[in-house]
Amino acid sequence: xxxxxxxxxxxxxxxxxxxxxxxxxxxxxxxxxxxxxxxxxxxxxxxxxxxxxxxxxxxxxxxxxxxxxxxxxxxxxxxxxxxxxxxxxxxxxxxxxxxxxxxxxxxxxxxxxxxxxxxxxxxxxxxxxxxxxxxxxxxxxxxxxxxxxxxxxxxxxxxxxxxxxxxxxxxxxxxxxxxxxxxxxxxxxxxxxxxxxxxxxxxxxxxxxxxxxxxxxxxxxxxxxxxxxxxxxxxxxxxxxxxxxxxxxxxxxxxxxxxxxxxxxxxxxxxxxxxxxxxxxxxxxxxxxxxxxxxxxxxxxxxxxxxxxxxxxxxxxxxxxxxxxxxxxxxxxxxxxxxxxxxxxxxxxxxxxxxxxxxxxxxxxxxxxxxxxxxxxxxxxxxxxxxxxxxxxxxxxxxxxxxxxxxxxxxxxxxxxxxxxxxxxxxxxxxxxxxxxxxxxxxxxxxxxxxxxxxxxxxxxxxxxxxxxxxxx
Amino acid sequence: xxxxxxxxxxxxxxxxxxxxxxxxxxxxxxxxxxxxxxxxxxxxxxxxxxxxxxxxxxxxxxxxxxxxxxxxxxxxxxxxxxxxxxxxxxxxxxxxxxxxxxxxxxxxxxxxxxxxxxxxxxxxxxxxxxxxxxxxxxxxxxxxxxxxxxxxxxxxxxxxxxxxxxxxxxxxxxxxxxxxxxxxxxxxxxxxxxxxxxxxxxxxxxxxxxxxxxxxxxxxxxxxxxxxxxxxxxxxxx
Numbered sequence: 001x002x003x004x005x006x007x008x009x010x011x012x013x014x015x016x017x018x019x020x021x022x023x024x025x026x027x028x029x030x031x032x033x034x035x036x037x038x039x040x041x042x043x044x045x046x047x048x049x050x051x052x053x054x055x056x057x058x059x060x061x062x063x064x065x066x067x068x069x070x071x072x073x074x075x076x077x078x079x080x081x082x083x084x085x086x087x088x089x090x091x092x093x094x095x096x097x098x099x100x101x102x103x104x105x106x107x108x109x110x111x112x113x114x115x116x117x118x119x120x121x122x123x124x125x126x127x128x129x130x131x132x133x134x135x136x137x138x139x140x141x142x143x144x145x146x147x148x149x150x151x152x153x154x155x156x157x158x159x160x161x162x163x164x165x166x167x168x169x170x171x172x173x174x175x176x177x178x179x180x181x182x183x184x185x186x187x188x189x190x191x192x193x194x195x196x197x198x199x200x201x202x203x204x205x206x207x208x209x210x211x212x213x214x215x216x217x218x219x220x221x222x223x224x225x226x227x228x229x230x231x232x233x234x235x236x237x238x239x240x241x242x243x244x245x246x247x248x249x250x251x252x253x254x255x256x257x258x259x260x261x262x263x264x265x266x267x268x269x270x271x272x273x274x275x276x277x278x279x280x281x282x283x284x285x286x287x288x289x290x291x292x293x294x295x296x297x298x299x300x301x302x303x304x305x306x307x308x309x310x311x312x313x314x315x316x317x318x319x320x321x322x323x324x325x326x327x328x329x330x331x332x333x334x335x336x337x338x339x340x341x342x343x344x345x346x347x348x349x350x351x352x353x354x355x356x357x358x359x360x361x362x363x364x365x366x367x368x369x370x371x372x373x374x375x376x377x378x379x380x381x382x383x384x385x386x387x388x389x390x391x392x393x394x395x396x397x398x399x400x401x402x403x404x405x406x407x408x409x410x411x412x413x414x415x416x417x418x419x420x421x422x423x424x425x426x427x428x429x430x431x432x433x434x435x436x437x438x439x440x441x442x443x444x445x446x447x448x449x450x451x452x453x454x455x456x457x458x459x460x461x462x463x464x465x466x467x468x469x470x471x472x473x
Numbered sequence: 474x475x476x477x478x479x480x481x482x483x484x485x486x487x488x489x490x491x492x493x494x495x496x497x498x499x500x501x502x503x504x505x506x507x508x509x510x511x512x513x514x515x516x517x518x519x520x521x522x523x524x525x526x527x528x529x530x531x532x533x534x535x536x537x538x539x540x541x542x543x544x545x546x547x548x549x550x551x552x553x554x555x556x557x558x559x560x561x562x563x564x565x566x567x568x569x570x571x572x573x574x575x576x577x578x579x580x581x582x583x584x585x586x587x588x589x590x591x592x593x594x595x596x597x598x599x600x601x602x603x604x605x606x607x608x609x610x611x612x613x614x615x616x617x618x619x620x621x622x623x624x625x626x627x628x629x630x631x632x633x634x635x636x637x638x639x640x641x642x643x644x645x646x647x648x649x650x651x652x653x654x655x656x657x658x659x660x661x662x663x664x665x666x667x668x669x670x671x672x673x674x675x676x677x678x679x680x681x682x683x684x685x686x687x688x689x690x691x692x693x694x695x696x697x698x699x700x701x702x703x704x705x706x707x708x709x710x711x
Binding site for chain 1: 563564567568570571574582586587589590593594595596597598601602605606607608609610611615616618619620622623624625626627628
């Protein structure tokens with residue numbers, strides 16, 4: 001059964017009762033369970049029934065405040081006479097920003113960080129910053145690792161097997177008077193729930209049972225997104241693909257998870273325990289080659305069968321992926337490479353999509369002048385916190401939707417898109433060269449922007465040359 | 474002959490620097506301003522003092538000319554120059570980090586951060602506190618807890634010859650053995666120190682003996698050495 005850790009609050013489906021007297025502050029005395037396998041339905045949280053315009057809700061299994069007691073800088077000003085132990089504990093280093101301190105710590109090995117943790121409370125907090133340990137694990141253990149509740153614990157358990165990590169108190173030391181916006185924000189984003197108003201807008205066009213001609217005429221050629229219902233009804237995958245089935249079928253097959261490979265069972269173990277801002281995402285372009293049965297249990301929906309990528313034969317770049325991830329995983333804004341279009345079918349779970357047309361750069365996103373690189377420095381959840389609101393007043397509003405199991409979204413070529421899993425999800429996506437694009441390049445008009453950025457790491461093949469060579473030679 | 478394009482930079486304390494455009498563009502921040510046509514007058518840099526700015530400019534000059542294809546400066550020479558350059562006071566070093574960050578000079582930022590990181594490596598907590606003027610603000614109970622949590626970081630593994638027998642020992646104890654002490658002080662980077670000349674059973678005895686020695690030293694009684702520990706210190710006899 002899939003883990004039910006979810007970013008969906010019950011308030012989406014309920015009428016919201018206004019109750020302004022409730023205190024939303026993170027330090028309120030709500031009880032959060034520390035277990036990570038709670039079902040998504042929350043009990044006992046009266047706050048969930050309120051209009052959550054201010055404040056944030058936290059994930060079911062989140063701690064009520066930062067693990068080590070870090071507070072944001074603003075609190076320093078409301079605590080008169082308080083000193084910031086961040087500074088006293090850093091000594092001469094206190095003039096550096098948090099990011100710079102972390103940059104320096106990022107150059108150190110595990111043992112150095114462990115030693116540094118004992119220097120002062122400030123260094124204790126900094127060296128326990130999970131992304132540091134995540135990098136150490138991913139850089140040094142790409143042959144595989146067993147996630148052990150936290151990245152630090154994972155690293156120590158693997159490198160120092162005789163040390164009993166379980167003997168150490170899980171939550172560690174709580175420090176007082178430590179104020180840091182960066183570290184607090186990092187924790188906040190790892191533990192936040194999606195706010196209902198981020199999920200409200202659903203303005204994509206939905207169609208069911210339309211003809212291929214209808215699709216091509218109204219969506220593919222004019223390059224418009226659409227959500228198609230009912231075209232996965234014959235997929236065996238829709239019936240079969242749940243955790244138990246997949247574990248039985250290919251639990252010890254290595255799948256591509258970001259920069260490393262992991263066995264599927266190890267990935268699920270990680271997904272169940274993890275609580276971080278940018279969870280690792282299983283995104284494998286060779287799933288059908290690794291496990292042919294998986295490839296046989298789905299088929300390309302009828303609308304997308306004419307795919308001119310096919311002429312490239314073995315030279316075609318990566319074009320199909322199985323995607324699995326826990327709540328909070330996803331892809332920040334990007335345009336698919338090689339000017340391809342894509343379809344994305346949700347088999348389990350649900351995904352929130354935000355799409356902008358090619359000529360509208362999303363707020364908070366900075367593409368390089370040639371479009372080849374995209375800088376989107378914030379995580380998905382931080383984008384929602386800081387930039388989503390800006391889209392409300394724009395003339396060119398984004399297209400948004402929640403795509404649920406059994407639905408397929410068509411992402412036209414060149415469109416910016418952001419996706420976040422609202423609960424643990426399994427999906428299949430394929431890139432393809434639409435008929436429209438073929439005519440564009442065949443007539444020599446099309447420009448070859450958008451090469452090689454985005455989450456899909458296609459090989460940097462010169463698509464145009466290959467297609468032209470194959471068709472016209 | 475066309476004159477070389479220059480830009481004017483103004484530090485926080487009012488010092489003016491006239492710099493070749495190519496040199497100034499080592500700073501991505503300044504490069505952006507130039508490309509956005511904001512560099513006709515002096516570019517004010519309120520976050521950088523004159524002293525630090527002059528150092529940054531020095532760095533940029535050196536690194537621009539080295540990327541010039543006419544320059545014969547090798548990578549080694551440049552590294553040597555960098556090592557000389559970075560040999561500054563700690564406070565200057567931190568100011569350079571901030572300036573490199575603000576001005577977005579990647580090479581300088583990498584160099585300065587790496588320098589600080591190297592200072593931290595292989596130091597004891599006491600040494601780190603002394604180096605950066607840090608007060609130990611743990612209570613004795615907290616310090617013990619934190620130390621316990623990170624005890625693994627204070628161990629060194631000694632691994633003997635063919636049999637993979639690893640002994641994890643406290644660094645202070647391992648340093649009783651001169652050979653190992655030298656390795657540690659020379660920043661031996663592996664976490665496992667192989668001892669090819671010593672078998673497991675002998676190594677076990679040596680470790681026991683060193684433990685006793687350390688404990689005896691702490692209680693101020695006479696130290697005693699065993700034959701086996703002498704073997705470690707004298708590779709000829711092993």
